[in-house]
Amino acid sequence: MPANLTPQYYAAEENYKRAATPEGKVKALQEMLAIIPKHKGTERLQGDIKKKIARLKEDGKKKKQTKSGFNPFGVEKEGAGQIVLAGYPNSGKSSIVGVLTRARVKIADYPFTTALPVSGMMPYKDTFIQLVDTPPLSADNVPSGLIGTFKEADALMIVVDMATAECLEQMEGLTTVLQEREVIDLTEDGFIIAPLPFLIVANKVDHPDAAENLGVLKELWPDLKMHEISNSGKGLEELREKLYEILDVIRIYGKTSGKPVEKERPFILKKGSTVLDFAGQVHKDFPENLKSALVWGSSKFDGQAVPREYILEDEDIVELQL
Numbered sequence: 001m002p003a004n005l006t007p008q009y010y011a012a013e014e015n016y017k018r019a020a021t022p023e024g025k026v027k028a029l030q031e032m033l034a035i036i037p038k039h040k041g042t043e044r045l046q047g048d049i050k051k052k053i054a055r056l057k058e059d060g061k062k063k064k065q066t067k068s069g070f071n072p073f074g075v076e077k078e079g080a081g082q083i084v085l086a087g088y089p090n091s092g093k094s095s096i097v098g099v100l101t102r103a104r105v106k107i108a109d110y111p112f113t114t115a116l117p118v119s120g121m122m123p124y125k126d127t128f129i130q131l132v133d134t135p136p137l138s139a140d141n142v143p144s145g146l147i148g149t150f151k152e153a154d155a156l157m158i159v160v161d162m163a164t165a166e167c168l169e170q171m172e173g174l175t176t177v178l179q180e181r182e183v184i185d186l187t188e189d190g191f192i193i194a195p196l197p198f199l200i201v202a203n204k205v206d207h208p209d210a211a212e213n214l215g216v217l218k219e220l221w222p223d224l225k226m227h228e229i230s231n232s233g234k235g236l237e238e239l240r241e242k243l244y245e246i247l248d249v250i251r252i253y254g255k256t257s258g259k260p261v262e263k264e265r266p267f268i269l270k271k272g273s274t275v276l277d278f279a280g281q282v283h284k285d286f287p288e289n290l291k292s293a294l295v296w297g298s299s300k301f302d303g304q305a306v307p308r309e310y311i312l313e314d315e316d317i318v319e320l321q322l
């Protein structure tokens with residue numbers, strides 16, 4: 001059966017062929033569909049045009065999703081908790097992540113070495129804590145996207161460079177920017193409070209000028225709690241412990257009746273979690289069926305039966321009674 005297509009249709013088809021963008025192609029196809037003579041002879045052609053429109057729209061949707069779905073400042077969480085570093089250019093952030101993890105960070109004696117967040121896993125006892133190296137920020141330069149990285153973190157490590165007299169400016173700049181962008185807050189007396197746990201690290205204390213700079217900083221911020229470190233080793237072991245502490249988590253080991261405890265891989269729970277919370281993390285259906293549990297560790301004696309509401313402690317071994 002002849003299709004008997006009109007000149008208008010051929011013109012629209014020409015537009016379709018010439019259209020440079022998917023949107024232009026869809027528009028031309030819709031035009032073709034609108035003016036195509038509607039009879040048996042064009043049914044196949046109508047079907048083809050509809051398919052083309054659907055495919056182009058589907059492709060467009062997929063592209064949009066990947067475009068908006070990829071954020072180079074988003075860092076997928078891993079391990080017992082995610083700690084994001086914040087600091088001025090050259091303050092030694094990458095060196096800290098480099099010395100505590102196996103991440104391949106770029107370290108250099110010039111500023112703005114790090115351009116995007118880089119994540120590394122820091123071993124701590126039998127678990128891992130995720131450290132995220134970040135591009136530098138300063139009072140007048142905050143990379144777009146970085147505030148989002150901070151807000152998504154479980155905790156922050158605020159790094160101040162003790163090798164330079166600029167450390168005062170860094171401390172002020174960091175607190176101002178982080179407060180303005182609602183990452184932390186300050187009390188009237190200048191104490192830092194935050195929705196997120198945080199640790200302030202005084203870095204490069206091995207530097208010849210560090211003692212003097214530290215003295216000045218402490219004079220101006222007498223109540224500031226800082227942990228002193230250097231990449232040559234000072235304070236690094238304590239840093240690991242402090243980072244675990246600020247995450248406020250506990251490691252719990254699951255045990256199956258009659259079998260030895262699985263000590264390799266602890267479950268990570270927030271401090272204050274109960275046996276019921278633990279059951280929920282092991283399997284989503286467990287809390288409903290949970291009767292009680294046997295606990296080794298924080299309980300008065302090994303294998304003591306405890307109720308669902310029992311609050312667990314770091315390194316407890318738990319056998320769920322379902």
Ligand SMILES: Nc1nc2c(ncn2[C@@H]2O[C@H](COP(=O)(O)OP(=O)(O)OP(=O)(O)O)[C@@H](O)[C@H]2O)c(=O)[nH]1
Pocket residue numbers: 087088089090091092093094095096106107108109110111112113114115134135136163203204205206207229230231232
């Ligand atoms: N003396 C001393 N120098 C350090 C220490 N940590 C880092 N450095 C030096 O400081 C410089 C900057 O170190 P990076 O780790 O690249 O600093 P950064 O904060 O990541 O720098 P950006 O990525 O530019 O923000 C390098 O030359 C390091 O060797 C330290 O503990 N002591």
Ligand SMILES: [Mg+2]
Pocket residue numbers: 093094095106107113114133134135
């Ligand atoms: Mg860096």
